């Protein structure tokens with residue numbers, strides 16, 4: 001099996017292209033190959049597949065074997081992969097995802113290679129039951145989730161996949177491992193949830209750290225950065241465009257007032273290619 005290791009701001013993936021469908025053992029493969037001691041090591045396994053509705057289709061399996069509906073960092077990696085390897089020659093293309101439909105993607109090219117990718121991430125879903133949460137409100141703003149006697153105020157946003165954004169005094173120093181797993185699996189969130197801890201430093205810049213559903217602490221989360229921007233606008237904390245600073249680097253996120261869509265801009269990078277015996 002041929003694979004390529006890529007990352008988006010340190011959120012790393014094993015990319016497999018050339019298959020026509022997701023293999024039946026994709027979950028087992030993801031768990032085995034994503035293992036950082038006994039496998040290749042990655043946050044997720046990503047398949048680039050043919051699509052009837054778009055230029056390509058992407059499927060992503062988290063490192064615990066669960067399938068995610070969408071992944072912002074992976075979609076940028078897929079876009080760079082298909083352009084830099086010559087599978088596509090145009091700089092505007094479409095990629096179909098499981099949970100967010102067909103997403104338009106624009107590539108910025110430097111020296112013949114993709115340097116930055118802007119993805120139209122679609123409209124955020126704010127209705128609590130659709131995120132999903134068990135809360136029948138639209139939006140879910142200022143509700144609290146209780147874990148071991150500590151109450152966290154959160155905003156719930158789906159970008160095709162579910163997110164819960166919590167503001168803390170120091171996102172950079174926050175103890176992700178202590179609270180992330182308990183929030184991810186809290187009964188308020190029927191399909192589990194990605195948890196973003198955020199600190200707003202100005203109306204243009206937010207620090208964010210993430211505990212990902214099915215993958216644990218990762219260096220970046222594209223959909224999480226989009227959810228954080230949406231939450232920050234809804235809470236009156238930032239303007240509609242801001243830099244979200246993650247452990248692995250910065251993403252620029254904009255929420256367009258006219259069409260209600262979210263645009264994410266950031267890099268993607270190759271690490272190496274290999275063959276799995």
Ligand SMILES: N[C@@H](CCC[C@H](N)C(=O)O)C(=O)O
Pocket residue numbers: 011062067068069070071072073074161162194212213214215218220221222223224
């Ligand atoms: N890292 C991602 C999100 C990956 C999926 C997530 N763990 C989930 O289960 O929803 C991103 O960059 O968006």
